[in-house]
Amino acid sequence: MRSESHDIVVIGSGIAGLSFALHCSAFFPLRKIVVLSKAGINESNTSCAQGGIAAVMNHLEDSYLKHVEDTLQAGDGLCDRQTVEMVVQKAPEEMRQLMHWGVNFDGNGNQPDLGKEGGHSTKRILHCKDHTGTSIIEVLIKRCEEAANIELRENHFVMQLLKNDDSDQACAGAIVCGNEGVYAIKAHYTMLATGGAGQVYAYTSNPQIATGDGFSLAMEIGAKLQNMAFVQFHPTVFYISTEASPFLISEAARGYGAVLRNNRGEEFMYKYDSRGSLATRDVVSRAIYHEMQDSDVEHVWLDFRHLDANDFTLKFPTIASYFTNRSIDIHTDMVPVKPAAHYFCGGVVTNEWGQTSVAHLLAAGECTYTGLHGANRLASNSLLEALVFSKNAAENLKAHFNELVHSDITVPEINCSCSAIQYNGLKKTVQNLMEKYVGIVRNKSGLMKASNRLKDLKNILLQSEYSVNACELRNMLSVSLAVVENSLEQVENRGGFYRVDLNEKLDIKEYI
Numbered sequence: 001m002r003s004e005s006h007d008i009v010v011i012g013s014g015i016a017g018l019s020f021a022l023h024c025s026a027f028f029p030l031r032k033i034v035v036l037s038k039a040g041i042n043e044s045n046t047s048c049a050q051g052g053i054a055a056v057m058n059h060l061e062d063s064y065l066k067h068v069e070d071t072l073q074a075g076d077g078l079c080d081r082q083t084v085e086m087v088v089q090k091a092p093e094e095m096r097q098l099m100h101w102g103v104n105f106d107g108n109g110n111q112p113d114l115g116k117e118g119g120h121s122t123k124r125i126l127h128c129k130d131h132t133g134t135s136i137i138e139v140l141i142k143r144c145e146e147a148a149n150i151e152l153r154e155n156h157f158v159m160q161l162l163k164n165d166d167s168d169q170a171c172a173g174a175i176v177c178g179n180e181g182v183y184a185i186k187a188h189y190t191m192l193a194t195g196g197a198g199q200v201y202a203y204t205s206n207p208q209i210a211t212g213d214g215f216s217l218a219m220e221i222g223a224k225l226q227n228m229a230f231v232q233f234h235p236t237v238f239y240i241s242t243e244a245s246p247f248l249i250s251e252a253a254r255g256y257g258a259v260l261r262n263n264r265g266e267e268f269m270y271k272y273d274s275r276g277s278l279a280t281r282d283v284v285s286r287a288i289y290h291e292m293q294d295s296d297v298e299h300v301w302l303d304f305r306h307l308d309a310n311d312f313t314l315k316f317p318t319i320a321s322y323f324t325n326r327s328i329d330i331h332t333d334m335v336p337v338k339p340a341a342h343y344f345c346g347g348v349v350t351n352e353w354g355q356t357s358v359a360h361l362l363a364a365g366e367c368t369y370t371g372l373h374g375a376n377r378l379a380s381n382s383l384l385e386a387l388v389f390s391k392n393a394a395e396n397l398k399a400h401f402n403e404l405v406h407s408d409i410t411v412p413e414i415n416c417s418c419s420a421i422q423y424n425g426l427k428k429t430v431q432n433l434m435e436k437y438v439g440i441v442r443n444k445s446g447l448m449k450a451s452n453r454l455k456d457l458k459n460i461l462l463q464s465e466y467s468v469n470a471c472e473l474r475n476m477l478s479v480s481l482a483v484v485e486n487s488l489e490q491v492e493n494r495g496g497f498y499r500v501d502l503n504e505k506l507d508i509k510e511y512i
């Protein structure tokens with residue numbers, strides 16, 4: 001097998017991977033950095049982010065303590081306070097870094113126009129209208145392209161991580177399938193920045209790339225994962241009954257004043273939480289689930305009719321044009337919404353410096369568990385987390401770059417043909433199983449059914465060829481099983497995790 005050597009290989013071209021590459025490029029101008037993405041370089045969860053990034057920029061009305069407290073409250077007792085404080089305090093510096101790279105947040109540098117989202121006690125979300133992620137990614141890609149020592153390779157799928165045979169069993173790079181076939185990239189450091197896994201569910205806000213490859217790659221090489229049961233469901237994803245990709249309606253729309261109504265037209269959220277439609281996502285999603293079950297309907301409504309539609313269109317052009325394309329007039333029509341799988345709060349365990357339990361394997365962004373989100377992520381804290389940990393990881397490398405002596409690579413025979421071993425059918429089966437048994441409200445018997453069925457599918461897959469499609473499906477199965485197994489291990493309901501059989505006697509209003 002052909003092999004190449006680089007100093008650092010970054011797997012993922014979202015905010016975590018690209019910002020890490022940029023910091024490394026500045027710290028190590030003579031080292032070679034290669035960034036891989038399995039699809040187009042700008043196809044990522046980051047590109048889909050609408051709402052923005054949370055940071056304390058207005059110290060008159062906001063404070064670090066308030067941002068910390070909001071994060072801890074959303075995380076429902078499972079956040080690591082030290083991590084939360086570290087991230088919150090570094091947030092303004094990260095916003096200035098983004099502005100320095102060229103991101104133009106709404107408002108001006110000294111006084112950004114701050115938005116409000118669910119669970120935040122005050123306005124603190126920096127944004128570029130409702131296309132914050134796309135605007136950030138365009139800037140980061142441009143900066144990476146300008147850097148002499150960064151190479152961006154799109155349509156390069158990482159199939160496996162390489163492990164050194166010596167005693168420290170360090171991660172030594174990756175096996176990649178690109179346009180030119182399968183080859184190995186040896187590296188001194190490997191950064192896993194592969195994002196989330198919303199695609200393991202049938203209804204998700206995540207794009208096609210989000211199949212949880214990083215979680216699975218990390219598990220295979222022996223890295224520690226935590227809190228995989230804690231999947232966040234976004235309350236307001238546009239309801240469509242077809243197979244088309246669901247479209248997210250940012251929480252910032254509710255921050256702007258839109259309210260949720262049930263099929264009887266009632267503004268139901270105050271029954272569940274004094275924060276109404278702007279309660280944290282776990283609370284709102286479970287309330288919607290309950291309303292849908294109660295009335296046996298497929299969705300609830302988001303009501304903009306009392307708002308200034310022209311001003312809304314100016315502030316939320318992407319969302320407004322989505323409505324227009326569907327002939328929805330928000331002066332007169334309500335918008336059908338339902339919750340969808342959105343964000344993985346758990347993942348590969350890292351320390352403050354983005355180090356995993358495997359030597360020379362770093363991780364940042366949605367594929368990680370850092371202790372920031374606990375049982376439920378506070379809105380707009382994830383882009384922030386990716387920035388802070390990517391920078392920390394690069395700074396730590398600057399202080400302690402240890403070159404790896406690579407052992408000989410032994411790799412399996414890989415057939416890179418992308419022929420689909422009933423790929424689409426099996427993928428749909430996994431997604432439907434997860435949707436049915438491992439959704440917002442779970443129970444032990446459903447989880448057991450899902451576990452058995454997923455194991456059967458994994459066995460079928462083991463006998464199949466080793467192609468990109470098969471790898472991706474195997475990753476989806478591993479991640480799904482990790483979510484199921486971790487759900488079965490939980491002993492109490494917290495934040496985004498709820499199992500009926502753990503708190504059977506509680507009425508929905510009590511557990512929300």
Ligand SMILES: Cc1cc2nc3c(=O)[nH]c(=O)nc-3n(C[C@H](O)[C@H](O)[C@H](O)COP(=O)(O)OP(=O)(O)OC[C@H]3O[C@@H](n4cnc5c(N)ncnc54)[C@H](O)[C@@H]3O)c2cc1C
Nearest residue numbers: 012013014015016038045046051052158195365366380383
């Ligand atoms: C619709 C939507 C709206 C959101 N809005 C917000 C928001 O307003 N604020 C906020 O803070 N968060 C938001 N989030 C969450 C946030 O966008 C993500 O958590 C964050 O962008 C993740 O960044 P990342 O760099 O970790 O991963 P991603 O941006 O998802 O990037 C993952 C990268 O890994 C690559 N990759 C994956 N597997 C492989 C493989 N096997 N081989 C090679 N490459 C691979 C992909 O190609 C991609 O380049 C939103 C998410 C969605 C889906």
